[in-house]
Amino acid sequence: MKKKLVVLLSALLLMMMLAACQSEEADGDSDEVTLELWNNLASGSTFFPKLIEEFEADNPGIKIELNNVNVESSDAEYQAAISDNSLPDMFITDAFSMNELVDLDLVHELNSVFPEEAQEEYTDGVFDEGNTRIGDNIYLFPIFKGGTYMMYYNKAVLDDLGIDTVPETWDELLAVGKEVYEKSDGNTEGLIFGGTSGWLVDAFVQLMATELSPESRMDYVNGEYSFNNEGNIETIEFLKEMLDENALSKLTLETNSTVAREYFAVGKTAFLIDGNWTGQLLEDENEFSDWGVVQLPTKNPDGKQYGEFGVSSNDGMFVSNNTEHWDEVEKFLIFLRDNMYEELVNVGEATIAKEFDLVDGEAPFEQITDIQDIFSTMSIQVPNPLAVDPDALDVQLEVLKNGPDSSPGEILMGYLTGQVSDLEGELEAYESAYNKAFDDALEAHESVTREVFQFPDWVPYEPYTGEDHQ
Amino acid sequence: MAKKIKNGNGISKYNRNKYIWAYIFILPQIIVFFGFSLYPIVMSYVYSFYDWSGIGPLTNFVGLKNYSRILTESSFWNAFGNTFVYTAGFTVVSISIALILALVLNNPNLKGRGIYRTVYFLPVVTTMAIIGIVMQNIFGTQGFFNEFLKAIGLIDQSISWLSNPVLAMILLIIIGSWKEIGITMIYWLTGLQMIPREVYEAAKIDGAGSWQTLRYITLPLLKPIGATILLLTVVSSMRVFDLVKTLTEGGPYFATETLELYIYRFAFAPDGPSQVGFASAAGVILGLTVFIVSLILGWVVYKVSGQKRKPLGGGIK
Incomplete structure (x- = not known):
């Protein structure tokens, strides 16, 4: 018995040594990095x-x-x-x-x-x-x-339904969305976006809100966070109206950005909100080319939106x-x-x-120039507290960590499903909690003052460049 | 001293070798247990006292700050509540339906028992995440189930199963239960087959009908194993993760977010920086909760098992 074990263990040991030699040999064979x-x-x-x-x-x-x-x-x-x-x-x-x-x-x-x-x-x-x-x-x-976010439209769907208006305003989007639903007997719907992709909803709601409240998210003039503002409230209420009027697909409530894109590509909806990379994905992954792209609709015909370049x-x-x-x-x-x-x-x-x-x-695909134009228009350099004091990042990270466990995008989704009834109350609670986390972070990092986050000369929709920081 | 002599002389060389080999053979399992079970558990307690993103050294000791923050977070209590709602629903549905199935399939006169048992057991061997994804397609607004209900004229408009908070939780409970009913049924069948046939024969001689046999013989004698099944079901359902992650992602608006998903969100998929320290504190609270629930149910098992053994033993005498 003992002998057998010794033989067995020796064999195992030998095999391991051989394996090690073999691997060394393999590595040693080539100078390739x-x-x-x-x-x-x-x-x-x-x-x-x-x-x-x-x-x-x-x-x-x-x-x-x-x-x-x-x-x-x-x-x-x-x-x-x-x-x-x-x-x-x-x-x-x-x-x-x-x-x-x-x-x-x-x-x-x-x-x-x-x-x-x-x-x-x-x-x-x-x-x-x-x-x-x-x-x-x-x-x-x-x-x-x-990156930035924009609205894609399905040309084939609009052509089939005899619609030649590509909406530029909220009213137009609502009207066209309803028209799509009615003309197709509910088989095709107006707008869709990946409602369960929190990053997407947060980002485009923020963009849409900047038209009415350019200080939305960070009020650079006063150096404080702003969420309970006209921009967020009106954007969220508009999207709710879209849902109630069948202009926004109910599929939005249960799909992520990938699935939403698939619904759009197969003609289930006429419009899709997604990022600038979506054009490439529509072409490559969905093999769909009959699309166009426009800036996110604004409430007012001459409305402006901006996203932070970064x-x-x-x-x-x-x-x-x-x-x-x-x-x-x-x-x-x-x-x-x-x-x-x-x-x-x-x-x-x-x-x-x-x-x-x-x-x-x-x-x-030719639409790439449209995407680039939209990006150039929408993506604007804003004041950067880090350019004033690099330690401001510690404060920003602290706020992100200790800020409220939700977001305007999630509040929108709660509002759409009926789980949030007091929209302003919810946004107010969110804003208060965010600013409290900001105050606490400033208190914890004494070397960074609120002034680092204040830029009284900031003009919304205008680029704030390195020279401005000087 | 006496003990040493006894040990030294009491074990023969043959037995000593046997013990040594036994320890050698269980050594890999011990290493795996310490490395992959005990060490992470201990470290999660350590991490919970730090503000730590999951990378770099543990430098920012924050004491009980993570715990105090968790206990004041409404989202944590929402996840905590959802976990208990799911556990309660899952336990009631899976245990009761599995018992009914076991009672039916335990009937020796039922033809094709083996086939039925296999069919009910099939979901158990399927991956939970795959089930979540498939069910998401079936119960989507434009999924098969809505189309089916429309085709048979039960509904005109699609039902938003996954974007209605109540329906989404009900769906989770039903699908979770369906997945696990097979294994619970096997537990019940084991219990049923442990009941001596003589007891049923005696009851029959005494003129007991089917309902009386079930009410006064089968169910009371199933109590010990029933308590064990309850313990296993509750503990496993409190740790639900993959089904929720793939079927509802905790939505709509956190209505189905359970504690495991909450922990995952903060540790691996946060909106801001990863908060492994904070997530570990939530994990510790979940662990303690499961432990306390297990203790309570363990006590129930002990009591029920202890009480039932005596009359059964006495009856056989």
Whole structure:
């Protein structure tokens, strides 16, 4: 028995040693460097493979391993990778802000990739403090320059129903929505959006609210948060009216942005509210081309809306500080800097970080220029407290953490389902709780004062640039 | 001293080797248990005292601040309440229907018992998340169920099963119960088959009918296993997550958000920065709640089992 065990254990030990030798041998066979890239951009799974193939052909000693991370579960994956000290060489994430990653010394600066002359080819503001830069260092490789939201319309549906008005105002949207429903005997509805995608609802409600209340969310003049305002109230009440009048599809209440887009593409609705990237998805994933796009309708015919221009962590790529192959990574990033934006345009991405005119790509659909125009009109630089005092970020993060556990978008959804009856009361409670979290955060960070968040010379709808901050 | 001598001389070399091998064989399981069960539990207690985003070192000790914040959050109490509503509904529906099915399928004269048992057990082996996604399509406004009801003339307008707060919770309970009824039915069948046939024969001789047999023999003798089933059902339903995540995402407007989903939202899918410390505190509260409920139900099991053994034993004598 004893002998058998000894033989068994010895065999096991031998197998393990052989396996170890084999693996060492495999590694030792080649001088090839493998860089790992985690991508969570939908279009990244299309353009990265092509770029990687080109790069690898030019650089035989470097191999790029692309891992398309599931956006829904990426937070947990990144948390695990950071805890395990196994972040990939390059990664794209919205799980953590640039400041969090820099604070923890997890990301490598990219100054050598973006010398002054390279920066000049990018849209103004991309390399501003808080966007891709902290202090003197650039940490985020800018792929996009943020995003905005717009209204897509299904040309085929409108043509079939003999409707030639593309709504520009709320009244027109309501009227056309009702017309669509009535003319199609309820088989097609007016508007849809992914109501269960909280980020989407929050973002476009905020945009629509800025027409009537430009101070909505952050009142930069007074340095306080504003949610219980005319803009939010009227926007939410308008969408409720749309639902009650069958101009807004009830499917909105139970679908996310992906499913809403599918309903729109198959002609279940005439209009869809979604982000600037939706055009590319309609073409690629839904194989639907008969669409147009306009700015979100306004209450007044001459109404203006604006969104805050800003590059977030998900708009670019980070390099892990632990990468053992910085030289190769740098080489790849420079290759991307010079070749990526053309590919982005080729797959239909409209809001590339580089100046569009300097890129030679050919967009796969003509509507891309409409999307770019809407983005340029809507996305405006606003006062940036971080440009005044970088420590303001600690206050902002604290407010996000301790602020109320809801949002105007969620309040809208509660109002649509009838769970919120006192709209103003709910918004007021939300605003009070948010400002209390803001007061508490300011108290906890004595070095940052409220003045950092006040910009008395801010003019709504006008860009507030670096010069203004001076 | 005496104990040492006894141990030293009391175990033969053969037995000592057997013990050593036994420990070697259970070592992997112990390592897995410590690494993947005990360590995370202990650490979640530690994290709950920190303001921690899930990455980086634990530096910002906040004491009981996470707990005090949770206890004043209305959204936490909403999730807490939803968890108990789901648990109550799930427990009542799944236990009672599973018992009825078990009673029917325990009838030796029923043809095709095996097929029925298999059919009712099938949902148990299906992945909960898949069921959630499929059911979301079936019960959507334009889903199969609404179309079916329209086709047979029961409704004119589609019913918003998933965007009505009450209907969404009812749907969760029904689907959750349907998924687990098979396994609960097996528990009940085990209990039914443990009842000695002699008891039924004696009752028959005494002239007891079906209802009297059920009322005075079957149900009382099922109480011990019934208490155990109650414990298992309640504890498992309090930890519901995947079905809610895939079927309703906690909506509409948090109407079906349960504690596990609440914890997940703060730890892995927040609107702002991840709050693993805060989520851990919520997890600790959920753990303690489950523990207290288990203790209470465990006591019930103990009482019911203890009381029932005596008369049954006495009867056999």
